[in-house]
Amino acid sequence: MSSTTIEVRGGQPLLRVPARNHRMINSVVCGVSIKRHHRESNHLLSRTSGPSLGFVPTRTDASQFLRGDCNGKFGRFGGKFVPETLMSCLKDLEDEFHFVLSDHDFQEELATALKDYIGRETPLYFAGRLTEHYKNLAGTIGSGPDIYLKREDLNHCGSHKINNALAQAMIARRLGCSRVVAATGAGQHGVATAAACAKLSLECTVFMGSTDIEKQSSNVLSMKLLSAQVKAVEGTFKDASSEAIRNWVGNLDNTYYLSGTVVGPHPSPIMVREFQSVIGKETRRQANQLWGGKPDVLVACVGSGSNALGLFHEFVGDEDVRLVGVEAAGLGLDSGKHSATLAVGDVGVYHGSMSYLLQDDQGQILRPHSVGVGLEYPGVGPEISFLKETGRAEFYTATDQEAIQACMLLSRLEGIIPALEASHALAFLDKLVPTLHDGAKVVVNCSGRGDKDLDTLIQQGVLSSLC
Ligand SMILES: Cc1ncc(COP(=O)(O)O)c(C=O)c1O
Numbered sequence: 001m002s003s004t005t006i007e008v009r010g011g012q013p014l015l016r017v018p019a020r021n022h023r024m025i026n027s028v029v030c031g032v033s034i035k036r037h038h039r040e041s042n043h044l045l046s047r048t049s050g051p052s053l054g055f056v057p058t059r060t061d062a063s064q065f066l067r068g069d070c071n072g073k074f075g076r077f078g079g080k081f082v083p084e085t086l087m088s089c090l091k092d093l094e095d096e097f098h099f100v101l102s103d104h105d106f107q108e109e110l111a112t113a114l115k116d117y118i119g120r121e122t123p124l125y126f127a128g129r130l131t132e133h134y135k136n137l138a139g140t141i142g143s144g145p146d147i148y149l150k151r152e153d154l155n156h157c158g159s160h161k162i163n164n165a166l167a168q169a170m171i172a173r174r175l176g177c178s179r180v181v182a183a184t185g186a187g188q189h190g191v192a193t194a195a196a197c198a199k200l201s202l203e204c205t206v207f208m209g210s211t212d213i214e215k216q217s218s219n220v221l222s223m224k225l226l227s228a229q230v231k232a233v234e235g236t237f238k239d240a241s242s243e244a245i246r247n248w249v250g251n252l253d254n255t256y257y258l259s260g261t262v263v264g265p266h267p268s269p270i271m272v273r274e275f276q277s278v279i280g281k282e283t284r285r286q287a288n289q290l291w292g293g294k295p296d297v298l299v300a301c302v303g304s305g306s307n308a309l310g311l312f313h314e315f316v317g318d319e320d321v322r323l324v325g326v327e328a329a330g331l332g333l334d335s336g337k338h339s340a341t342l343a344v345g346d347v348g349v350y351h352g353s354m355s356y357l358l359q360d361d362q363g364q365i366l367r368p369h370s371v372g373v374g375l376e377y378p379g380v381g382p383e384i385s386f387l388k389e390t391g392r393a394e395f396y397t398a399t400d401q402e403a404i405q406a407c408m409l410l411s412r413l414e415g416i417i418p419a420l421e422a423s424h425a426l427a428f429l430d431k432l433v434p435t436l437h438d439g440a441k442v443v444v445n446c447s448g449r450g451d452k453d454l455d456t457l458i459q460q461g462v463l464s465s466l467c
Pocket of ligand 1: 159160185186187188189260261262301302303304305306307308373374375419421422447448449
């Protein structure tokens with residue numbers, strides 16, 4: 001393999017690892033509905049399974065994914081719906097990802113950063129007063145289920161996003177990229193990416209929808225403090241994502257697109273899931289220490305699916321563990337203002353892979369809505385679609401108002417202000433808890449902290465109603 005050195009910000013020379021595609025192309029990885037897209041049936045039907053991890057990889061080894069085939073297919077979902085000119089770049093990334101999964105130096109550096117920089121492991125916290133609240137509500141004489149929170153809100157930068165951002169920034173550096181682009185909705189992924197880039201001396205540009213910039217102004221300031229460039233894009237997160245991808249495609253020679261969630265062309269969904277799976281691995285270990293068993297139910301909000309898969313992935317093979325995802329019903333499923341892709345969407349291709357999407361009859365992407373800005377994406381990751389279609393995970397919805405109430409409840413009872421995204425998962429406890437047996441162990445992924453949402457809560461009239 002040829003290697004050259006390049007200069008990055010701060011003057012630190014880095015080794016350029018694989019050769020990248022230097023050709024400039026103008027097209028973006030666009031949204032194409034299955035209704036308009038050619039039906040790629042052979043591709044969809046071929047599914048190969050590879051050996052599991054545990055051997056020393058080579059850079060050409062494409063067969064060591066834990067789930068999903070070597071083309072990034074989950075049943076009919078996933079894949080790489082990209083212009084041919086992008087294929088070699090994605091192949092380089094795939095090879096590098098395979099390699100680092102078992103590369104001792106990378107794993108050691110990541111483990112140290114997870115511990116000392118991000119602050120892992122995050123606690124599995126017994127929410128005693130919340131547990132008591134539901135017990136009193138039901139008026140049961142039994143003990144009711146026990147509710148635990150996986151405290152991803154305690155991570156550096158305030159959410160689960162940093163787990164993935166840091167690991168991918170390390171890959172970007174290994175690939176010899178001096179510049180990272182990303183898109184953010186709630187700003188959490190933007191802040192995480194900006195922090196990771198500052199730490200690794202990479203230039204960082206974050207694209208953000210103009211409406212989201214207004215709603216999440218504290219995160220915008222944080223990104224700037226972390227020396228990222230924040231570029232406003234007309235619209236919301238989906239528009240910012242398209243713009244970030246467009247920018248990446250035009251600068252392949254030095255730029256890495258750092259995806260914040262489990263969408264996009266292969267290998268992005270698998271890579272992000274893998275870097276987030278630390279959440280579930282810790283949860284298994286902690287549950288074993290705390291009560292000598294497994295959780296009975298795992299609950300997570302679903303925007304595109306990275307915090308949900310991060311928690312679920314470890315337990316997918318444990319049939320006795322229920323996996324519950326909660327989407328944003330916004331102003332109601334009939335209002336047209338929601339982000340409930342799995343509840344009412346159908347299958348199409350968007351941002352480079354096939355999955356459930358919110359789209360109209362012409363296959364045009366619909367604008368999503370949620371009070372939790374990070375849930376405003378008109379699709380979900382292909383693995384999430386696969387979990388729905390196979391019935392392995394259950395998916396429900398919570399409205400804006402239900403999420404706000406859940407946010408207030410947790411703040412009042414536990415002294416924890418959850419992000420409005422995570423509040424959707426918490427809101428579902430109202431419906432879930434009465435159906436569970438005494439002593440059932442429920443783990444809710446508290447995917448982020450809610451400081452960023454105070455302006456939104458003020459606008460919703462919540463704070464004025466308090467005093
Ligand atoms: C705190 C928090 N939770 C959840 C999400 C939703 O993303 P995902 O479904 O990828 O976890 C976001 C997205 O920005 C977020 O900021």
